[in-house]
Amino acid sequence: MSTVDVRATAAPVRARDAGAVLERLRGRAPLVQCLTNLVVTGFTANALLAVGASPAMVDEADEASELARAADALLVNVGTPSEASAAAMRAAAHAAHAVGTPWVLDPVAVGPLTFRTRLATDLLTKGPTVVRGNPSEVLSLAGAVGSARGVDSATDSASALSAAFELAARESTTVAISGAVDYVTDGHSVIEIGTGHPLMTRVTGVGCVLGALVAACCAVEESPLLAASAATAVLTVAAEVAVESSAGPGSFAVGLLDALYSLDAEILDKHLAARAR
Amino acid sequence: MSTVDVRATAAPVRARDAGAVLERLRGRAPLVQCLTNLVVTGFTANALLAVGASPAMVDEADEASELARAADALLVNVGTPSEASAAAMRAAAHAAHAVGTPWVLDPVAVGPLTFRTRLATDLLTKGPTVVRGNPSEVLSLAGAVGSARGVDSATDSASALSAAFELAARESTTVAISGAVDYVTDGHSVIEIGTGHPLMTRVTGVGCVLGALVAACCAVEESPLLAASAATAVLTVAAEVAVESSAGPGSFAVGLLDALYSLDAEILDKHLAARAR
């Protein structure tokens, strides 16, 4: 199926669904274990705390699998892999898969870099609930596993949508593509989220934070399609709120945490409706 | 002695004492070596700089013991341990103990996770000047070393106070418990600090920062009981100041650093007096 065919089936995320997931997230404060890169640990933990989840950043291999069994969700982000952290990621993903803990794979910069591309390809076999990446990463991961498509420097999320659709169907997972418009697909349906702001690309770790929020939402919503869509709506609407009081990327990052903290169904509804028009 | 008995002996921290420690800290700018977790390194260093101390974050084993001999105080926080960092923590604690550098043990998440529980239990034998943790961590550390009390999910600091009192007496150390009310005990006396704000729990690393401030205060105050109480008063009063201009956890974290920088005896006195009423 071509990108055009797939895009034609996309339905906009519903504010009601996103609001319901956010409310459950705040009510249950799920424990989200994060094995993530060294650049974004603090920002990721702060975003999870702001939105109402409980982060745990543990990357020693034995502890990582102990915690993966106890956590409500797991994030594995391969942004700064090492031999030790790669072993912890494999152990945690294996444990999560074994006991049914939902988990998210974020294949940061997969494609041009060898070590992480092998790692992410291996992790993909451990049944991630959701794969979240930018268009290049999704295209690379799709190609590395199945076809010979390989790395693509595309930056338009729509251009990676058919690869995401096929990847999701083939691996029985859900794929979320970040871009000016975000798409989430489980290989059957496609949801699109049009909110957000270019300043999101001027702060390190905003995409990584989205992966963590997807994991948090998977802890309180059984449909990965809805969970990933809700997380994307929550983050991109919070970004629109934060921009209103920002003087640049520094104050935007601070405002993003404040906005995640104060976000509610009414704000979600207002911003999502404005984009749908 | 029961928790009720111990609590009945608690005296409130005195603004005069906290102010005197803060003034000495600013005057001497002690070098505080931090072996801490990967989530909070930047925030911890910034909090130490804001309050007037000189942070050094070194975690290679040989360098860590070189520096522990030269530093004015040492923080060992087991939040994200690895084989390599655990070796550095042991070496640094050993060196600090050997030459009399005051050092603080922060047993983050000790109890449910095996690797760090063994590490913290081992570090406890190296004579920490102060142990700082939340109620669960203090209960776990007390149980892991002495009795069979084991892990407890208590979140009320008062409930861990008698365990802290016994732990301090048995190990000849001082124990600081963080919570809505903070307690510090050396196994003889108890000081309580009632200032603070719930937003402190929505920013990652505020507890870790407290451990670092306790270490800094130990560099300029010989009584660990007074040093830990002063550090707690300084941080919790700064939090109350920061809340006044915060729109959520993002701006609160920024404001906390600003408040640590501008804190003085008058502000300490005003906030501590308001709680005592």
Place this chain on the structure above:
Amino acid sequence: MSTVDVRATAAPVRARDAGAVLERLRGRAPLVQCLTNLVVTGFTANALLAVGASPAMVDEADEASELARAADALLVNVGTPSEASAAAMRAAAHAAHAVGTPWVLDPVAVGPLTFRTRLATDLLTKGPTVVRGNPSEVLSLAGAVGSARGVDSATDSASALSAAFELAARESTTVAISGAVDYVTDGHSVIEIGTGHPLMTRVTGVGCVLGALVAACCAVEESPLLAASAATAVLTVAAEVAVESSAGPGSFAVGLLDALYSLDAEILDKHLAARAR
């Protein structure tokens, strides 16, 4: 040549030159690979993004040399070295040197600590385009390689200038010294930059950020002397802008990112001219 002799030859940085480098940097968005310390990864990436560059923080040895060949510039900062990251630094510096990628060495805390002093001394043989450090670090690196001058606790940048001048000439590199006044020398000429603010010393990683900005500017300016001077002017003027709306080091760090984002030739000109008067 004595410090006094060298200082007498110093010319002030020209706003026109700094503005031209900044404009090229924004136009080309160079990929800057950073092997830096664990305390400042996020802040460094955010500063590069704010100013218009594209950061990549990769520290696995194989990936680090893959990326050093593809990147437009490389930063190697030895602030928290480990066996693994030291190997990655050596591999990346070697690869950069081999293919002609400009690279910057930041010898954080070299002198009193053995492991990193050996590492930095070794890295110095791999032809860094620029060495950036504070006076003590520059004096230590100069002594460790050539003379027996050894460690010096000097904090006045002028006092390290003749050592920097000799080091630059001997190693065919450019040396940038940070301080109240900053100096850049290639062993022939000296440029001085007098902008900046004391709050820069109350935020962790501002010096490390300068190293990253020097690398970014080396990607778009062939003269290392001009590149390092422009980077220093950009950061120190942004600091002066940030101070105007700061309440302390927390809001200053946020404002610094905002100021790097909105800086232009007019602001550079105004602030540099005010100092020259």
